[in-house]
Amino acid sequence: MQPILKVENLSHKYASSWAIREINFEINDTGVVGLLGSNGAGKSTTMNIICGTLLQTEGSVSINGLNIKDDPIAYKKQIGFLPQQAPLYMDFTVQEYLEYSAQLRLMDRRLIKGAVEEVLEKTSITQMRSRLIRNLSGGYRQRVGIAQSIINKPKVVVLDEPTNGLDPNQIIEARKLIKEIAQDRAVLLSSHVLSEVNLLAKEIIMIESGQVVFADTLDAFNNILQPNTLVARMLHMPAPEELMAIEDVQKVEMLPDHKCRIYFQANDDLAERIVRKSTEKNWRLTSIQAESSGMDDVFKQLSSNSSSILH
Numbered sequence: 523m524q525p526i527l528k529v530e531n532l533s534h535k536y537a538s539s540w541a542i543r544e545i546n547f548e549i550n551d552t553g554v555v556g557l558l559g560s561n562g563a564g565k566s567t568t569m570n571i572i573c574g575t576l577l578q579t580e581g582s583v584s585i586n587g588l589n590i591k592d593d594p595i596a597y598k599k600q601i602g603f604l605p606q607q608a609p610l611y612m613d614f615t616v617q618e619y620l621e622y623s624a625q626l627r628l629m630d631r632r633l634i635k636g637a638v639e640e641v642l643e644k645t646s647i648t649q650m651r652s653r654l655i656r657n658l659s660g661g662y663r664q665r666v667g668i669a670q671s672i673i674n675k676p677k678v679v680v681l682d683e684p685t686n687g688l689d690p691n692q693i694i695e696a697r698k699l700i701k702e703i704a705q706d707r708a709v710l711l712s713s714h715v716l717s718e719v720n721l722l723a724k725e726i727i728m729i730e731s732g733q734v735v736f737a738d739t740l741d742a743f744n745n746i747l748q749p750n751t752l753v754a755r756m757l758h759m760p761a762p763e764e765l766m767a768i769e770d771v772q773k774v775e776m777l778p779d780h781k782c783r784i785y786f787q788a789n790d791d792l793a794e795r796i797v798r799k800s801t802e803k804n805w806r807l808t809s810i811q812a813e814s815s816g817m818d819d820v821f822k823q824l825s826s827n828s829s830s831i832l833h
């Protein structure tokens with residue numbers, strides 16, 4: 523089966539310096555793929571090339587086997603884009619703007635009316651259809667931005683920081699909408715908000731210094747760092763020194779509710795050894811759990827690992 527989106531050896535040079543170098547990844551399924559990376563990592567450059575608004579220096583991009591360079595018009599019919607600054611025309615009504623967006627995508631004229639009705643409903647803005655875009659709130663403007671990105675029923679939608687600048691309620695609504703539109707298409711979503719990516723994405727691509735440093739599932743991303751702490755609950759909590767005497771334990775932190783956090787380096791069978799010791803000493807262990815690292819820690823680790831600077 524063809525990948526929905528295939529990015530191969532993609533490189534781009536602005537003036538004399540490379541912004542991205544040999545980027546490779548595939549999207550094979552519907553749903554949200556999170557695109558992460560520090561400022562200046564190369565996300566926008568990659569997204570602009572995928573959306574056909576920037577011509578790459580090297581490499582190729584295809585959707586369902588259709589290469590952007592071979593047939594840019596057919597390719598662009600399969601993609602929707604919401605850039606960081608939504609390309610809205612303030613003096614258009616919502617309906618006029620969506621009709622215009624459909625025309626720009628060279629949609630068959632006979633299909634435009636129905637397509638506009640469909641996206642108005644899908645993005646819950648039917649009641650705003652006659653309102654000028656300048657008179658809409660930020661949340662509604664973003665809905666119009668999302669509506670234009672799916673007007674031509676594209677197979678791939680690229681959303682660049684779609685919840686940036688929205689208030690907390692608008693963010694919740696926008697995320698719900700993104701989840702919905704990702705049910706029947708692939709959505710590549712760039713965001714600086716890691717908790718948002720954690721909520722929406724099932725796969726992660728992370729770019730640093732113009733190169734892919736991670737491409738796998740969200741679970742794999744969250745599990746990159748081996749846990750190095752355990753939290754144990756013991757009804758007869760021993761003194762920290764007794765726990766420190768167990769091999770590989772580096773530090774012990776006492777917590778409320780009969781709990782303690784145990785820091786260690788090599789992990790292997792430490793939990794098992796603590797369980798054995800507890801039985802031997804009657805510490806009455808009721809639970810023991812490895813603490814997994816947060817998305818922020820993984821992001822920090824991957825960003826700091828990539829020291830290659832492109833020139």
Ligand SMILES: Nc1ncnc2c1ncn2[C@@H]1O[C@H](COP(=O)(O)OP(=O)(O)OP(=O)(O)O)[C@@H](O)[C@H]1O
Pocket residue numbers: 536537540541559560561562563564565566567568
């Ligand atoms: N038009 C341009 N001309 C020259 N250099 C550019 C241009 N656009 C981007 N760059 C450079 O290319 C590199 C990648 O930038 P890009 O905007 O793709 O990163 P980004 O990951 O999207 O960053 P951000 O999260 O800050 O938007 C950066 O070093 C940036 O300074």
